Structure formats: structure tokens, C-alpha cells
Amino acid sequence: MIKFFLGLGLILAAFPTTLLAAPLKVVTTVAPITDMVMQVSGGNVEVVGVIPQGRNSHTFEPSPSDAKILVAADLIIVNGLHLETPIINLAEKVKRKAVPIVKLGNATLRSSDWKYDFSFPKEKGNPNPHLWPNVSLAQRYVSVIEKALSKQRPDLASTFEKNANKYKKKLHKLDNLISKCMANIPPKNRKLITYHDSFAYFAPRYAMKVIGAVQPADFAEPSPKDVARMILQIRKEQVPAIFGSEVFPSTVLAQIAKETGTKYINKLRDDSFPGKPGEKEHSYIGMMYLNTETITEALGGDKKCMRKFNYD
Ligand SMILES: [Zn+2]
Secondary structure, eight states, rough: OOOHHHHHHHHHSSSSHHHHHHEEEEOOSSSSHHHHHHHHHHTTSEEEESSTSSSTTEEEEEEEHHHHHTTTSSEEEEEETTTHHHHHHHHHHHHTTHHHEHHHHHHOOGGGOOOOSSOOOOTTTOOOOOOOOOOOOOHHHHHHHHHHHHOOGGGGHHHHHHHHHHHHHHHHHHHHHHHHHHTTTOGGOEEEEESSSOOHHHHHHHOEEEEEEEEOOOOOOOOOOOOHHHHHHHHHHHHHHEESSSSSSHHHHHHHHHHOOOOEEEEEEEESSOTHHHHSSHHHHHHHHHHHHHHEEEOOEEEEEGGGOOOO
């Protein structure tokens, strides 16, 4: 009998601790963050994103079933910068005490670098939260995610580090190609007018300029005064295209395009992925790839610039 227990002890000691511990349960919010956590974890943790793709992440209210998911979480990773306030408030109430809430945006940028604008006015106190369309900031998100996962599962730290480095290398290539594509657009056209204001950190990274975003701070349709202002601006700047969002179809933007004779491209995305689950395009990288092709082509560049990108 003693021999048996001794034997069992040796077998258990020989087992990697990863096989003995229950997988870490990580709860995330928007799809780009969920994807980044999955890339770093490489299947070693359970990841649940609570904001469904195609929903307005800025006004998303969690349901009782989301509360259940948060109760069971071992780690909560959000964007922060006021993007998911109702989820964070609920998480603070229901999560276990020791469970950390990691805010990627807050961990990535100092408050002096936050951007405020028409859709995210300083008076309201909510900065523009869309850091991730800037791929260099997304790389920093990945580093924060790696650290957060490793803190919870030090036994897997080297795996997380390896996965994060591999993924960051891909993001580095993507970042370079986006720069090349934007440089391929005639200089006078390197201007963005968007409906949803999600390119505020993208534009300065890639030598583009956001000259307007139409969606007001309450996510309603813009007022007639705002529309008139936008029409004047488009005529003055002579932009060849204005961009709508997949998640926020806007009849107002279509009307503005008609009025000004500019093209209306209703295809930009900031937190919903193209393609279907399982396809390589259905990812943060796939989304940025498509956004880059869309912007480049609509503003008079050659979208073939992205073809050098290799997903593998
Ligand atoms: Zn958004």
C-alpha cells in the first residue's frame, strides 16, 4: 500500500502542473481584445468575450448571463478609457475579490496622450477609447496581456511569452504595411472623414489626418447643424470618399455623400471582424487588413500594397 502511494506521488510529481490546475477563466469585452488574449494564450486558458460582434460596444449593457460569466472569472481584461463602464461596474460588484480587472488602454497610454474630439469631448470626461486600430499600440496591449496572464499562471509564462512575441512580430509587419499603404495614397487625399470616431489614434501613426467624425457623443444621428458643417468641410477639403462603419449604418452619411458628390464607403470596422469564425480574416489582423485596403483604394491608392502580408 505504501509502495502504491509512493508510486502515485511520483507520477503526480512528474505531471506538469498545467495538467493538474483548472484552466484560467479570462473574461474580455470587445472582439479585438478577445482575439489578442487568445493569440497570447494559445489555447491554454478559457477566453470568453462578453460583447457580441456587431453590437455598439460603447452603449452595451451586460445581461444577467454576463454577470454569471463575470462571477466565474479568474481574470478580467477590458479596454478601459470608459469604453465598457457598465461591464466594469458589474464586474466590481460580482467578481471574486482577488480577481484583477486589467484595463489595456489605461495601461498603454498616459492620460496626457488621450485624445478628445467631437464624438468624445473633453467636457464629458471620456477620452476616445479606440487605441487598437493603431497597431503599435495594439502591440503594447499584447505585452500587457502577456504580463497579466503570466501573473496568474507563472507556470505557463514562457509559453505566453513565446506566443506574444510571435504575434507581436506579425503585428509589426502589419504596422509597417499599413504605413506603406497610407503613403501610397496621393498626399492631398490623406484625410479621413468617418461616421464612427475610431481612427483618432490610427491617423497620426500612419501620417493620415482625421478631419471629421460625424457621430455625436450620445451615439445618436448628427443634428442638421452638424451635417451642414460637415458638408462645408467636405467641399473645402475635397475628400474623394467618406467612411461609414459596419456597426453603425448611417443614412445621414449617405445623404452627405450624395450632396457633396463624394463616395460613401460603408465598410470600416473597429470591433467586428470580417469573414466567418475559423477564417483567417475573422481576426483583429484581418479587420485591420481590410480597413487598410478599403481606405487605400477609396482615397486613390493601390490596395495591392497589403498583399505582401502573410497571415502565417
Ligand atoms: Zn467604437
